[in-house]
Amino acid sequence: MFAHELTAAGLRGTHAEAAYAACGRYLRRHNSAAFPVARFLLPPGKRPHYDAMLAFCGYADDVLGTTEQSLRDRGERFDALRHETLRRIDTGAATTAGTGAGPVTAEAVQICRALAHTVRAWDMDPEGIRRFLRTLRTDLDTSSYPTFEDLELYMRSVSGDMSIWVNTLLEPVDEEATVKAIALGYGVHVLDFLHDIAEDAALGRVYLPLADLRRHGLSRDDLVAAAARRRMTAPLKRVVRFEADRVRRFFRLAEGWHRQVHPSGQELPRQYLELGRTVLAELTRDDYDVFRRRRSTRLLCRARAGGTTARSYLRTLRHRRAHPRRVPRSPGQGAGGDGPA
Known part of the structure; x- marks a missing residue:
């Protein structure tokens, strides 16, 4: 800072x-x-x-x-x-x-x-x-979630609320901004669940809905065993592909969030969505193998992220010169108040 x-x-x-x-x-x-x-x-x-x-x-x-x-x-x-x-x-x-x-x-x-x-x-x-x-x-x-509806209740209060906080900071100009912010938060959260399968299993947690596992011929114990070996199985790959499609739908719903916030902050949601799609594309190129994150893949993802961030920053500078931004009020008592000591 x-x-x-x-x-x-x-x-x-x-x-x-x-x-x-x-x-x-x-x-x-x-x-x-x-x-x-x-x-x-x-x-x-x-x-x-x-x-x-x-x-x-x-x-x-x-x-x-x-x-x-x-x-x-x-x-x-x-x-x-x-x-x-x-x-x-x-x-x-x-x-x-x-x-x-x-x-x-x-x-x-x-x-x-x-x-x-x-x-x-x-x-x-x-x-x-x-x-x-x-x-x-x-x-x-809570070590697992029976259905996606159960998992969504969890995400609404975790990634959903975090997305609302960021959306507030961006000064939304339309109520639809909140819907799109939450959708992007959901998509990123599910993507994190996929990449963290092994780490979560080591903590005794399985975030992927049990109903989705059963639909693709996988039990909770099967997933934990695969995570311990860090080896993909055919049923697990089907589950990851299924959840990745869900992420794509969330990302499509999130499209246009940047147009519904103040111009001075438009590049942040645009970049979040771009980076999310980049990570999802790399997962697809890895044939949905969440345990095979090759170093070359990570470097490629990082290089693409750097390029899009640079372009976003240049657009941010133009927006900042063209549009005034809000200075938040000073909370508490006096100019430096911050609540209870």
Whole structure:
């Protein structure tokens, strides 16, 4: 995160400045795929808020996804994070978030502070944050989903709400923007499930709907065994192809999202969709073998992504000069208020 971005967001010299800086450090350290390239497609004043959203979601997922702690320890850490988040976003909601047993790290506190500041700056619905956290925690006790309808309920509160937060930051000009944002989030999420089959199975999770597995002659145990060997089977390949077609349908539904947000932010959703389709195309070229991500394939995907990002950035500069962008209001008390200390 750069000083001019904090200045453009009205954060320099405020109590919130350190919190947003912590989000940037977290994202750099974890080498997020969306950091730092995609953020440069946003106006400088919006980038710190984008970082806060990504850092919060990434941190929450890391708490649940580690294999170095027991389920109980992960649950306690997550409950503490949820308590800290809701305490800062909505004091009244904290009483329903549990006791928050267990400490939160200094880094987690800063990330929560930044998110709470972003929520108020952009008038985001706190219920979406509560729903996101409540649903994400089910990763600890839900190991599979019977049907796609069941999985969609999960995605609506995880990738769907995250997409709505980003859509708010992009300043939608049409209600259809929300529908398209959620569709893109769904498509990317299902694509992640496909690429993370082995990692999720190692954690005892199978996100692909069990009904879809049975339809293609595969059991849950068959999938787990294939993931452990990292070897594709004919039934598993049929399942991956089936889910990839579902991703394509979501991507088609997401077409045009960029035209339904403020011009200063149009290149971010355009690029997200382009990159999603690039990854899907590479999966198709690999004959739907999710365990065979060749180095040459990854480099080709990265090169294509870099080219499209460069073109998007040039278009972003033209949009930025032609269209003024919103400066979010300063939340809390005074210019530097950020809610509860």
